[in-house]
Amino acid sequence: MASNKAAFFDKTGIPLRIGDAPIPQPGPDDIVVKNYAVAINPVDFYQWSTGAMIKNYPAVLGHDVAGEVYDVGSSVTKFKKGDRVAGQAWGFKTGQPQDGAFALYSNIPSKNSASLPESIAFKDAAVLPLAIDTAATGLFLAESLDLPWPEENSKPIEKTIIVYGASSSVGSMAVQLAKAAGARVIGVASKVNADFVKEAGADLALDYRDPNVIEDAVKSIDKSSFVGIYDAIGNEASHKIVVPIFERIGGKSRYATTRATPDNLPKDVSRYRIVGMGEHVFPIWKTFVADALQSGKLKCLPRPEVVGTGLESLQTGVERMGKGVSATKLVIEL
Ligand SMILES: NC(=O)c1ccc[n+]([C@@H]2O[C@H](COP(=O)([O-])OP(=O)(O)OC[C@H]3O[C@@H](n4cnc5c(N)ncnc54)[C@H](OP(=O)(O)O)[C@@H]3O)[C@@H](O)[C@H]2O)c1
Known part of the structure; x- marks a missing residue:
C-alpha cells in the first residue's frame, strides 16, 4: 500500500520537517506523480528564508517534478498510470500542500506536464518545468517578446533577441526555446560559461x-531584426547593461524580465514582468515539449547537480541554493 511523505515548511528559520501526508487526490485535469527527482529553484530558498508568498502553513514548497504517473483525474486522457513524466507543481499558486513538489507524491496540472522518453533520466528532466514555463512566458506571449511558439520544424525567422543571464536555468532555457522558434539569439553570461x-x-x-x-x-544586432531582451536576472546589474543597449539601438522594442524592471527603460520599449506559472504556458506543453525531448531538439540543460537522495536532503539543497549556482540546477533524487 502506497504512503506519502512531504517536506513541510512550518515557519521561517527552522529546517523543513519530513512528515506523513495523504496521497493526493487528483483534480479532474490533474495527475498525481510519484516523484523520482525534484529540482530546487531560487524561489524555494527565498520562500523558506522569508516566508514570502506563503498562503498557508504548513506549506509544501517546490515546483519541478519528474517521475511516474500514479493517478489521473477524471478528465485526463493524455496520461495513464505508470507513464514517465515531468511537470510543474502549482503549490506556489494554490497554497495546497498536495500541490507542492517537495513530497514523494505531488498533484500537478496534466496540461503543465509532458511524457518523457525512456532515454531521459528523471534527474535530468527535473531541471525543465519551471524554466520552460518562465522562458516561454517571456518569449511567446503577445504582451512579452511575441516570438512565434516553437514547433518541431520551425524555420529561421528574421528576429534577433538578447538573453541576459543566459547561463542561468531560466536564461539557458530561453536560449533553447527562442532558437527552437527560429530566432537569432545573443546570450550574455560570464566568460567561463560561454x-x-x-x-x-x-x-x-x-x-x-x-x-x-x-x-x-549593439554591434552584433541588425536593428531591423531586433525584437528585444529577455532578462533572466532582472536586477541592478542587469539593468546597467540592458538599458544602454536599448538606448543605443533605439526604436520600438520589448523587454521581458523575471524580476524587476528598470525605472529608466526608454519609453519606446514595452515592458513585461514574467509569472512563470499559469494556463498561458499550456501550448508549449501540448505541442512541443514531449516531441522535442524525444527528438533531442530540447535538451535537459543546465545539467543537474544531484545534492542528495531522499526528502531529508531537501534542506541541504535549499540552503545550497541560497549560496547561488552557476550553470547548473540542484536536484534531489527520491
Ligand atoms: N518571475 C518568475 O516567474 C520566475 C520564475 C523562475 C525564476 N525566477 C527568477 O529568475 C532568476 C533566475 O532564475 P534561475 O533559476 O534561472 O537562476 P539560477 O540558475 O540559479 O541563476 C544562476 C545564474 O545566474 C547568473 N547570474 C547571476 N548574476 C548575474 C549577472 N549579474 N549577470 C548575468 N548573469 C548572472 C549566473 O551566471 P554566471 O555563473 O555565468 O555568472 C548563474 O549561472 C531568479 O532571480 C529567480 O528567482 C522568476
Whole structure:
C-alpha cells in the first residue's frame, strides 16, 4: 500500500520537517506523480528564508517534478498510470500542500506536464518545468517578446533577441526555446560559461563582465531584426547593461524580465514582468515539449547537480541554493 511523505515548511528559520501526508487526490485535469527527482529553484530558498508568498502553513514548497504517473483525474486522457513524466507543481499558486513538489507524491496540472522518453533520466528532466514555463512566458506571449511558439520544424525567422543571464536555468532555457522558434539569439553570461551558452544554442555568447559588452551587443544586432531582451536576472546589474543597449539601438522594442524592471527603460520599449506559472504556458506543453525531448531538439540543460537522495536532503539543497549556482540546477533524487 502506497504512503506519502512531504517536506513541510512550518515557519521561517527552522529546517523543513519530513512528515506523513495523504496521497493526493487528483483534480479532474490533474495527475498525481510519484516523484523520482525534484529540482530546487531560487524561489524555494527565498520562500523558506522569508516566508514570502506563503498562503498557508504548513506549506509544501517546490515546483519541478519528474517521475511516474500514479493517478489521473477524471478528465485526463493524455496520461495513464505508470507513464514517465515531468511537470510543474502549482503549490506556489494554490497554497495546497498536495500541490507542492517537495513530497514523494505531488498533484500537478496534466496540461503543465509532458511524457518523457525512456532515454531521459528523471534527474535530468527535473531541471525543465519551471524554466520552460518562465522562458516561454517571456518569449511567446503577445504582451512579452511575441516570438512565434516553437514547433518541431520551425524555420529561421528574421528576429534577433538578447538573453541576459543566459547561463542561468531560466536564461539557458530561453536560449533553447527562442532558437527552437527560429530566432537569432545573443546570450550574455560570464566568460567561463560561454561554451555552455552556445551549447544551449546561442549564436553568440558575450561576457557581462567585459567592459565592451554593451558595444559588442549593439554591434552584433541588425536593428531591423531586433525584437528585444529577455532578462533572466532582472536586477541592478542587469539593468546597467540592458538599458544602454536599448538606448543605443533605439526604436520600438520589448523587454521581458523575471524580476524587476528598470525605472529608466526608454519609453519606446514595452515592458513585461514574467509569472512563470499559469494556463498561458499550456501550448508549449501540448505541442512541443514531449516531441522535442524525444527528438533531442530540447535538451535537459543546465545539467543537474544531484545534492542528495531522499526528502531529508531537501534542506541541504535549499540552503545550497541560497549560496547561488552557476550553470547548473540542484536536484534531489527520491
Ligand atoms: N518571475 C518568475 O516567474 C520566475 C520564475 C523562475 C525564476 N525566477 C527568477 O529568475 C532568476 C533566475 O532564475 P534561475 O533559476 O534561472 O537562476 P539560477 O540558475 O540559479 O541563476 C544562476 C545564474 O545566474 C547568473 N547570474 C547571476 N548574476 C548575474 C549577472 N549579474 N549577470 C548575468 N548573469 C548572472 C549566473 O551566471 P554566471 O555563473 O555565468 O555568472 C548563474 O549561472 C531568479 O532571480 C529567480 O528567482 C522568476
